[in-house]
Amino acid sequence: METSRQSLMNKVVESVKKQLPSGLSCVGEGERILIGRTDAGERKDRALLEIPLAPLFSRAEKSPQDAALFTTAFVERVLVIVRGQLREHRLEGAEEQIYPVLRHLSFIKRAPERWAYQPHTAETAILYAIDDREGYQLIEKNMLEETGWTIEKLHQQALDNLQRLPVPKKKQQVGPHLITFIAPTDGYAASRVLHPTLLQEMEQNRTGDALGVAIPHPDVLIIGDLHGKTGADLLTRLAYDFSSKSSLPISPLPFFWEKGELIPFLAVSHEKKHMEAEDG
Structure with a gap:
């Protein structure tokens, strides 16, 4: 199984590398990939993004015949996140593009000091994203500090935008x-x-x-x-x-x-x- 996981990780790293903007690198480490600046090498503290591979491993092991499709979808999601992260986003002027997103608590625990978030359930937390439809960026605490927003104002703005979206059933x-x-x-x-x-x-x-x-x-x-x-x-x-x-x-x-x-x-x-x- 380890060989299979290593093979999947190598395929993800290779595919992401081919499509990354210049100046960025992608390396595999354990059960995650690190996206960083080329001059940052493999230093974890300089990583732009850390993306776990466990969800991909789990899906591929349950349905090996679909591993290639899962890998392609995973890479596409990684690239969307990267594009959003690279944009220079400010909260001011982007009020209509802010939405709430849910994540498992394990996501928060990896870097609790980084993200602007609120508790949701015993399993989940609410984060916030700026979405310009070409990519999205999760909002970090320093963005709140730069703008002078409180987490309560951010939350209300995100809910206001959410309520304008249709709810197809x-x-x-x-x-x-x-x-x-x-x-x-x-x-x-x-x-x-x-x-x-x-x-x-x-x-x-x-x-x-x-x-x-x-x-x-x-x-x-x-x-x-x-x-x-x-x-x-x-x-x-x-x-x-x-x-x-x-x-x-x-x-x-x-x-x-x-x-x-x-x-x-x-x-x-x-x-x-x-x-x-x-x-x-």
Whole structure:
């Protein structure tokens, strides 16, 4: 397996190098790649970006036949991040381009002093991005300091912009459970969970025992009107499956929406045959 991972890393590094702007380098280290200035060599403290390879490894190992497709998609996402990071962005003048993004807490823990963020759940945190549709840049604390913005002002500006985005819904009935998929292609599907009224409205309209929510990766938000244990089992499977197939997973765990809060849970099914019959 190590040889396979090394091979994947080499392919990513080689492909990224070919497409990087001049003056930038890409090296592999352990289970991540480092993007940096050419004159910075391999020094971690001078790296422009550190991107973990674990999500790519996981996807490729589960579906080896699709490893080439996964690698191509991973490289494309890396290049989008690089393009956004290279732009000289300021908060002033870019107010309409600021959006909230969700990340797993492990992302924050790698450099907690770097990012402008707020806690979200026990699994996730809210970061913020400036998006000019050609690339995006995550907002760092020093950008707030330069502009004199508070994190509260940044958060409100991001929510105001989020509310202007459409919320397309695709509903699917699975037994007694009604599953709603929100998957626009703007990169902020999961961020819709922060919409001030979305979950409140769905909670008011539910007919089941609980409202379940999954934010497996940035490009999908899953909301379930769930009935009993089989509903919790179903959402658990969906959250895990969608998260495991993404190059940028957020949370493999689903949540219950309770009194305005997202509470993570893990359902372990001992009735697989019953669930498959019901879901079919």
